[in-house]
Amino acid sequence: MNNQQAGYSCDEIPQNLLSTKQALDTLLGSVEATSKTNIYKLDDALNSVLAFDIYSDINVPDFDNSAMDGYAINLGPDKVNTPGGFSFDITDRIAAGSSGQELNTDCAARIFTGAPIPKGANTVIMQEECDLIDDDSKIEIFRPISLNENIRPKGNDIKSGDLILRSGKKLMPQDIALVASVGINKLEVRTKIKVGVFFTGDELIEPGDTINTGQIYNSNRYALVALLNNLGCEIINLGNIEDSLESTCKALKKLMNECDIIMTTGGVSVGEEDHVKPAVELLGKLSLWRIKMKPGKPLAFGKVGNAVFIGLPGNPVSAMVTFLLFARPLIKKMQGYSSYLNNTFKVRSSFDWNFSKARREFIRVKINNSTSPPTVTKYPKQGSDVLSSIVWADGLAEIPEKSTFSSGQILEYYPLKEMTL
Ligand code: AMP
Ligand code: MG
Numbered sequence: 001m002n003n004q005q006a007g008y009s010c011d012e013i014p015q016n017l018l019s020t021k022q023a024l025d026t027l028l029g030s031v032e033a034t035s036k037t038n039i040y041k042l043d044d045a046l047n048s049v050l051a052f053d054i055y056s057d058i059n060v061p062d063f064d065n066s067a068m069d070g071y072a073i074n075l076g077p078d079k080v081n082t083p084g085g086f087s088f089d090i091t092d093r094i095a096a097g098s099s100g101q102e103l104n105t106d107c108a109a110r111i112f113t114g115a116p117i118p119k120g121a122n123t124v125i126m127q128e129e130c131d132l133i134d135d136d137s138k139i140e141i142f143r144p145i146s147l148n149e150n151i152r153p154k155g156n157d158i159k160s161g162d163l164i165l166r167s168g169k170k171l172m173p174q175d176i177a178l179v180a181s182v183g184i185n186k187l188e189v190r191t192k193i194k195v196g197v198f199f200t201g202d203e204l205i206e207p208g209d210t211i212n213t214g215q216i217y218n219s220n221r222y223a224l225v226a227l228l229n230n231l232g233c234e235i236i237n238l239g240n241i242e243d244s245l246e247s248t249c250k251a252l253k254k255l256m257n258e259c260d261i262i263m264t265t266g267g268v269s270v271g272e273e274d275h276v277k278p279a280v281e282l283l284g285k286l287s288l289w290r291i292k293m294k295p296g297k298p299l300a301f302g303k304v305g306n307a308v309f310i311g312l313p314g315n316p317v318s319a320m321v322t323f324l325l326f327a328r329p330l331i332k333k334m335q336g337y338s339s340y341l342n343n344t345f346k347v348r349s350s351f352d353w354n355f356s357k358a359r360r361e362f363i364r365v366k367i368n369n370s371t372s373p374p375t376v377t378k379y380p381k382q383g384s385d386v387l388s389s390i391v392w393a394d395g396l397a398e399i400p401e402k403s404t405f406s407s408g409q410i411l412e413y414y415p416l417k418e419m420t421l
Contacts, residue, residue: 017290017291017292018289018290018291018292019291019292019360020291020292020293020325020360023289023291023299023326024325024326024329026301027301027326027329027330028329028330028333028340030308031308031330031333031334032333032334033168033190033333033334033335033336034190034191034193034260034334034335034336036190036191037051037188037189037190037191038188038189038190038191039186039187039188039189040186040187040188040189041185041186042176042179042180042184042185042186042187045171045176045187045189046171046172046173046176047170047171047232048170048171048187048189048190048192048232049168049169049170049171049189049190049232049335049336049337050165050166050167050168050169050170050171050175050187050188050189050190051167051188051189051190051336052167052188053163053165053166053167054163054164054165054179054184054187055161055162055163055164056158056159056160056161056162056164056182057160057161057182057183058158058160058182058183059154059155059158059159059160060155060156060157060158060181060182061152061154061155061156061157062154063116063117063154064116064117064151064152064153064154065114065115065116065117065151065152066111066112066113066114066115066117066124066150066151066152067113067124067150067151067152068113068124068125068126068127068150069111069112069113069126069127070111070124070125070126070127070128070129070130070150071088071090071108071109071110071111071124071125071127071130071139072094072100072103072108072109072111072117072118072121072123072124073088073103073106073107073108073121073122073123073124073125073145074103074104074105074106074107074108074120074121074122075106075122075123075145075147076105076106079106079145080145080146080147081144081145081146082144083144084141084142084143084144084145085140085141085142086106086140086141086145087133087138087139087140087141088106088107088108088138088139088141089106089107089108089137089138090107090108090109090110090136090137090138090139091103091104091107091108091109092107092109092110092118093109093110093111094109094110094111094112094115094116094118095112095115096112096113096114096115097114097115098115099115099116099118100115100116100118101118101119102118102119102120103118103119103120103121104120105120107120108138108139109121111124117151122147122148123145123146123147123148123149123150123151124149124150124151125139125141125145125149125150126150129141129143157181158178158181158182164178164179164182165178165179166338167336167338168336168337168338168339169337169338170232170337171187171189190335190336192232192233192234192335193233193234193260193261193331193334193335194233194234194235194236194258194259194260194261195228195233195234195235195236195259195260195261195262195263195331196235196236196237196238196254196255196258196259196261196262196263196307197221197224197225197228197235197236197237197238197262197263197264198237198238198239198240198241198251198255198264199218199220199221199239199240199241199264199265199266200240200241200243200248200264200265200266200267200274200275200276200314201218201240201243201266201267201314202242202243202273203215203216204216204217204218204240205217205218206218206240207222218240219316219387220265220266220312220314220316220319221237221239221240221265223316223319223320223323224263224265224312224319224323225237227320227323227324227328227420228263228331230420230421231328231331231332231335232335233331233335236255236258236259238251238254238255243267243273243275244275245275245278245279245282247275248267248275248276248279249279249282249283252279252280252283252284252304252309253283255304255307256283256284256304256305256306256307257305257306257307258307259306259307260306260307260308260334261307261308261309261310261330261331261334262304262307262308262309262310263309263310263311263312263327264276264310264311264312265311265312265313265314265319266312266313266314266319267311267314268288268298268299268300268311268312268313268314269298269314270288276300276311277300277311280300280302280304280309280311283304283305284302284303284304284305284309285302285303286300286301286302286309286311287300287301287302288300289301291322292358292359292360292401293325293359293360293361293362294357294359294360294361294362294384295313295315295317295318295321295322295362295384296313296318296321296322296325296362296384297313297318297359298313299311299312299313299322299326308330308334310326310327310330312327313384315384315385316384316385316387317364317383317384317385317386317387317389317390318384320390321362321390321396324342324396324414324416324419324420325342325362325414328342328419329341329342342414342419343415343418344398344412344413344414345373345412345413345415346373346410346411346412346413347365347367347373347374347375347376347397347410347411347412347413348371348373348374348375348376348408348409348410348411349375349376349397349405349407349408349409349410349411350368350375350376350377350407351377351378351407352405352406352407353399353403353404353405353409354404355404356401356402356403356404357399357401357402358401358402359401360398360399360400360401361382361398361399362396362397362398362399362414363378363379363382363396363397363399364378364379364382364389364390364392364393364395364396365377365378365379365393365394365395365396365397365413366379366392366393366394367394367395367413367415373410374413376395376397376411376413378397379392379393390416393416394415394416394417395413395414395415395416395417396413396414396416397411397412397413397414398411398412398413398414399411
């Protein structure tokens with residue numbers, strides 16, 4: 001994606017305090033789906049996003065066939081739906097993959113599931129309902145017989161010309177099976193979005209290293225790489241960067257012409273140790289947003305070279321929540337998903353909210369699905385540094401700013417399981 005394709009100017013990005021909706025609308029309004037595609041064999045296409053609508057050139061099945069192992073019968077008009085007790089001569093045997101001869105009136109063909117219905121046959125009776133008689137040369141059936149029993153008609157599943165998959169769909173195993181069933185062996189999918197990541201903070205050390213006072217393990221690095229992997233992105237991970245303007249600029253330069261998105265965590269506050277903001281301003285354009293939400297502010301958004309820049313907050317819960325609420329829909333839109341917004345549903349709070357807050361909160365909650373609507377309970381510690389809260393939680397409940405309520409209030413709920421898959 002280039003500047004023109006991205007189609008926005010950072011001057012148009014609202015500054016200052018934004019609502020979550022304004023922030024998301026602005027982000028989504030400033031990017032388009034990548035126009036790059038690849039052609040993959042079916043085995044390699046899983047989890048990619050389909051670039052074009054797929055139509056079938058054939059009927060599936062392409063011929064009327066038997067839904068059972070049994071006997072195909074040419075049932076004479078006098079025997080339709082009359083009390084049973086008829087016998088039929090067995091004159092043919094048709095296995096799946098072969099085709100039979102024309103069947104005369106009141107004759108039967110031994111037939112197997114998936115085998116073509118022979119000319120003349122007008123119904124199929126399952127073998128358990130047929131008694132073999134006269135040295136297995138005939139069958140007898142003791143029940144009324146209808147026409148078209150156990151026949152799967154041509155085009156039963158798909159008709160030639162049918163639209164079978166829509167562009168913008170993430171390819172699931174069942175989608176791949178469906179295209180295979182109409183004889184297609186390759187699919188054109190959107191090229192994976194390339195995301196460059198790095199992490200700022202001199203306090204950060206790698207898991208596995210010995211920790212000293214003042215240091216913390218870099219968990220955001222692992223959160224982000226895992227989240228991006230689940231979204232099917234290609235990742236260039238520069239790891240932890242020294243907290244200096246020079247190193248930050250160096251990292252940005254490495255990524256800016258190669259990536260569709262550059263994403264960082266930390267260093268976007270306005271403290272003197274926060275170098276991401278000046279570095280992005282030096283090499284591109286940046287708008288520092290204070291979003292009216294908790295956890296989550298500040299979030300930085302801009303453009304460096306050909307890449308969209310997103311600077312997530314450093315606190316681990318804030319980084320993850322802002323990724324899920326903002327970066328995830330943005331990436332899905334750029335990746336070509338036709339449906340890229342997070343799915344939410346209504347839940348009922350099992351807690352009171354006594355103090356009106358200036359910022360919208362996304363609190364970590366557990367869900368009880370045995371009530372209708374489901375009920376949510378909140379984790380006792382909601383600090384943006386409390387990563388255990390998001391592991392304990394099933395989802396995020398959205399609490400509008402300036403609200404107070406008693407237990408029983410209906411809230412919007414974001415399921416974490418779905419968003420982290
Ligand atoms: P910052 O936005 O850089 O001021 O960071 C805010 C808080 O998040 C500080 O307590 C940082 O130590 C913490 N933090 C920043 N980056 C990470 C990271 N990669 N992993 C875990 N915590 C981090
Ligand atoms: Mg920092």
